[in-house]
Amino acid sequence: MNTYKLILVFFFLCLGHATFAQNAHVKGVILDTENRSVADVNVSCLGNVVQSDSNGVFDIELPSNKKVSLIFTHISLKMLSLSVSLKPGEVFLFNPVMNNSAEQMGEVFVSSKNKKRVQGIVTVEPETIKKIPGANAGIENILKTLPGVNSNNELSTQYAVRGGNYDENLVYVNEVEVYRPFLIRSGQQEGLSFTNTDLVQNVDFSAGGFQAKFGDKLSSVLDITYRKPTQFGAAFEASFLGGSAAVDLVSKNKKWSAVTGIRYRNNSLLVNSQDTETNYTPVFADIQTNINYDISEKWQMSFLGNISQNKYSYQPLTRQTNFGTIDQPMALTVYYEGQEKDKYETYFGAFKTTYKASPSLTFKLIGSLFHTTEQEHFDILAQYRLGNVDEEGNIENIDFTRGIGSQLNHARNDLDALIANAEIKGFKEWLNDSQLEFGLKYTRESIRDRVVEWEVIDSAGFSINPPLVILPKNNQPYQSYTGPLLPYQDIRATNFNTINRLAGYAQFNKKTAIGSSQVWYHLGARFQSWNVQGASVEGKNQIVVSPRAQFAIQPDWDMDMVFRISGGLYHQPPFYRELRDLDGVVNPNVKAQESVHIVLGNDYNFKMWNRPFKWVTEVYYKSLSDVNVYSIDNVRIRYIANNNAKAYAQGFDFRLNGEFVPGTESWVSFGYLKTEENYENKGYIARPTDQRLKFAMLFQDYMPNIPSVKLYLNLVYNTGLPGGAPAYSDPYLYQNRLNDYRRADVGFAKVFVDSSTKVAKAKWLKDFKELSVGLEIFNLFNNQNAITNTWVRDVYSKNQYAIPNYMTSRVFNIKLNARL
Template sequence: MNNNRVIFVFLFLCISCISFAQNAHVKGVILDNQKRPVVDVNISSLGNITQSDSNGFFEIDVPANKKTSLIFTHISLKMMSLTVSLKPNEIFVFNPVMSNSEEQMGEVFVSSRNKKRVQGITTIDAATIKKIPGANAGIENILKTLPGVNSNNELSTQYAVRGGNYDENLVYVNEVEVYRPFLIRSGQQEGLSFTNTDLVQNVDFSAGGFQAKFGDKLSSVLDITYRKPTQFGASLEASLLGGSMSVDAVSKNKKWSAVTGVRYRNNSLLVNSQDTETNYTPTFADIQTNINYDISKKWQISFLGNISENKYLYQPLTRETKFGTIDQPMALAVYYEGQERDKYDTYFGALKTTYKVSPTLTLKLIGSLFHTTEQEHFDILAQYRLGNVGEEQDASQVDFTRGIGSQLSHARNDLDALIANAEIKGFKEWLNDSQLEFGLKYTRESIRDRVAEWEMIDSAGFSINPPIVILPKNNEPYQPYTGPLLPYQDVRATNYNTINRFSGYAQYNKKSEIGSNQVWYNIGARFQSWNVLGAAVDGKNQIVFSPRAQFAIKPDWDKDMVFRLSGGLYYQPPFYRELRDLEGVVNPNVKAQQSVQVVLGNDYNFKMWNRPFKWVTEIYYKSLSDVNVYSIDNVRIRYVANNNAKAYAQGLDFRLNGEFVPGTESWISFGYLKTEENYADKGYIARPTDQRLKFAMLFQDYMPNIPSVKLYLNLVYNTGLPGGAPAYSDPYLYQNRLNDYRRVDIGFAKVFVDSSTKVAKANWLKNFKELSVGLEIFNLFNNQNAITNTWVRDVYSKNQYAIPNYMTSRVFNIKLNARL
């Protein structure tokens, strides 16, 4: 923990705090009717006055979170006014054209979401993220309520988007790509997401057809910005699942600012609600900091750091699961010996410097380092009894025993990964409402990995042979078995690999008009070159080129509509996990998976009940080639590590969001998806992420007579995923699906203080900006949702029984939130 102390000491040396107003920024270039820059335009707002320079450029601070008017005046041009409403530290680019014939006096309401709207980006309010209940609350909890985003595991922060898997999603924090541990196989091992919601300012999400400036993944982009504090503040959250604390700090000269958060989580409350009785002592904790230093108005430096230590000790004792039908109820009773000891330590640091070369040119240099050391060690013996049971009996009291057996699982898996990145990015603005963005990046990934795991299974005293090895026929007990005794599964490999990557992008954005219709263009391309070096064999150098484009049009209609068309050729060069096959051996020549994507969307803003609403529709199609086939067990993905398949994904997403209740944002989502793959020309079958139907609702409300009592609802319904088949089975022979996933989480909060509360000076509550106490009920209707099946064999009847592995049942949680 010496690194923790260094960060704490460095942070508190920078904390000499004063309070001042939160601001946003408006900047741009002022033109005349001939598109020439205008010098000496006076721009005023609430007593703050500035002038445009010789290039027509201006920049002015305005108060955040309120409607503010800016007045533009010039000695030879007519006055114009602009009304903005921006978030803290938000930068809005406005390039007005001033006229010499008429004043532009009408109110122009500006929001940065307009830009995100034409890009097909969903913006999620940071306050909503904090309020909505969930077993694993946070940004990912909210994403699972969006159309096209699916997850059947409330203990996990992983999610699948439009037919992709967990490894196909990009996550950025402050423009820095972040990573997750490699060896996680169960949602209850994850503990904490990288993203600390206490530090978040902006959250943008794109489910497909995204721009070239975002990296080389196939499915989605989650782009998160941590806030740059403008005044001292602190927050605290405590619940039965853990707690968090954050501090905002600003120096007296306003050059230094820092936001730091500490988190702790314990999933015992959730895990103890499952069928398996355990001794469970996890420790999930981390510390994050985002430090900013303004060297000058043109030059800023920031540091993002994270230290995470996750220790997972799991000792199962017994399991009792009822299943079957009403006519033939059955039960499985399991008795365990042994334990699992896992540890995941990650260290992450990123340094970013931003320099404004000129009013229209900005350059950024970003360097980051990610280091993870992981161990997965377990020895667990499970002895089971399977049989018929009466409706009123517990699982350990069976009327007739159908099968008995045991399973011994062993693993000694260790991994050490070091990933270094160096990147330069640029942003150039032109006078005709156009911009050029470009970047170049080098990545070095050093992986040291040892895989050693096996599993022995017997049924009624007879060892079960591995399903993927051809052995002599076993006619026991009538004839002696002469074949070898082999473990049911046996994976052993040692890999030392280094991957070097060079990537870059360039894209051009332009806003224009076609007649009286507004249009936006974005054209860009990415490239990546990489090679895999190893102790045994080196891979060949590979390169891919990814052109992408977006087009949006806002017709000159009475109805406020925007139509979007986006897509391109997307590649996903293999990361380490995709290089490792089912035997744990690295194939250095795995090719990048390729996807041709087309997304057609429509946004319709309207008013209902005199309140704002938005209806979003998107249709998408993906044609995939060089597909690397995989299987999913809980959250563990195992690849075949070849490119011998093709696939497709197609679907339709709807989302209605707005103020169903005045002053609060809620939404309803619906999605349809079909994704199939064709491996080795055997024909098309459902992919592991073939989530056909999805319905979700996020709803916020308050009691009319007691407005300080709030209600938050999180509802998700997903049809069943493929994945109910035995491990190592041929997916062309077994296409079973799990049952539908249904879950409702609800939260109630008594708000003592918030931004709308007036507190007397003598009241002790005046010290708080926010204070609330809440009750959360997870899985309100106690639905039994299964993540996988356990397959139990009966050697006498030759039958295999699928016993569902249920997720968490109904759980109550109490939560306290406070902010100074």
């Protein structure tokens, strides 16, 4: 690692401070109905969160000369809220009494969670994210259980939303857009997601119909806010898959604070459960920090930084995959030589400053820089044998061989990308519950990319010609072959490109009433202008405008219902990956994909078993034009890089969540989706993300007699995706679907210290706020889920066999969690 990179790492580790100093305080002691103090109550105000100590004492800072709302929440007690407006320097003493029978309000107000409800935004609690098991535990693991979100790859953090692909999802951390590596082609190479769960405070997700203030993508928005600590704290986690640690630091004057986290992950436990025996030495590690400084009452600054280094070394040895039928069991045995060495290093930094020009006008200035250097180098020779197997699944005892051959894959792919952003945003509050939001953003993307890939296939000793090149027929050994020997696939390109973008938005928000019903609406529009330049290409300047709207109404009924309609015009100007065609060559004039999107939703809050529940229903339709057709191989997306198609996506989603078990939140999701495309007027066929049915369950429970023993279940069922066909095949001539995806991950935990369990703390436990040890079982029922197919030829029948490439089998993991 270079010297300057080491300096950056040292800088991230040493910096630590930041929380906004405020000019007013609310403090007191929180009690229950039996006059006992209540510890670990979350007290939140405008994103600032504190917890009551072991004696129930809390102290929270909040803005002065402004009406704000305090929310008191506890896992086993009902929410309590209070609206206050304090003078600078004022200290308000408040000793709330929380009970388990009714929510209490100091004044009637709409909380931020209710605002998100009318906007159709799903909020996920960070504590839920940390507890739920998964091969790739984290925010994306939870998203995959939500309706409309699909993934058939537990080794990947990527997800598809309502017919879109992985490149159609926006991800923000502290209002800064974050990126993922370009060259990754399989889930096991991905390593770590950008978002660090240990640092997260809020997670908001929209699966469609999102507002104009969000960016230019077609499918979804994941909006994450990192924590602003108010006191010292530390947390760590360790398991067979790696570990993480995080620390909260606060200065004495409360002007500085920081939360910093470091993570390490090793997927050997998961990869070793696959069919292929390998020497596998991955190193996935990163460090992140979020630093905040309050310059004055009106002016705050923050810095978000990340350094990530993912090294993936892979040396396959042997593989045997059994398939076929009961009457004719078969197997593919492969012996490998060579290795793969991939490396992805990313460096990200973002500065954000917030200035409150007046009580009703706020400005934000955001600048960010993202740098990634990536390499994908491999030379792997695979020599295979296809044949029948005996009753024990052994191919070595069978003399009859259906196919024999070899395959050599080579790649020397290198990419260097530098993406710079500068953005200004504004927020203006008006009378009568209305606001104006606006912003302007400039982005410069510099990409240097070299692609060198080829594949040679040999069957029974004779080289196989590429399928899309007209060559003399190869009838060896009966006739000598006179044509040239060519690689079966060959891609070579060098691209140096610069993309300049200018984007902006304006949005008007209003809350009003129609009769006795409450009404909210959001009207806005976005624009983006961009131009692609390169050494040998010069793209034309393009511009798109995207008007969007949302409308919600809460009737004055006894039933607590909200009805929503949202949509508009959504554009996705091409990112670098979408500009590069199947031959690796950049087409600078690829147009933005366009989608007319409409979403109808209903949100119903109700009581069942005297506990809170929510039922959410959404129906959606997308009409897409100027579609850039693509194919997916594992997680690698390859575009045709033109706009010669149109498409549609339609479906509906249901979600029921609530306290199926008292004090814990669980949910059940169900969705139906149909998405098809029409390329060059050939007719409609299924798109690669045509996931027809989806069912998911996230369930939390505990033993009634031993509440410190917890159970967490993560269950997903998806019908099969189109895919697994040979890469060169014409989808209009060959349509193939993978088998259904079925997976259940379960976790058991013994909680020694927790905010929700009544545990008599032993002396050695007194310094812990949380401490638990758990057992996780991934793929509980040992389902064989395939992500792609390997195609092998039978030299006798001239048939091709699709041998599934299975993902992980059943895996056991032990995990330790602690928080000080």
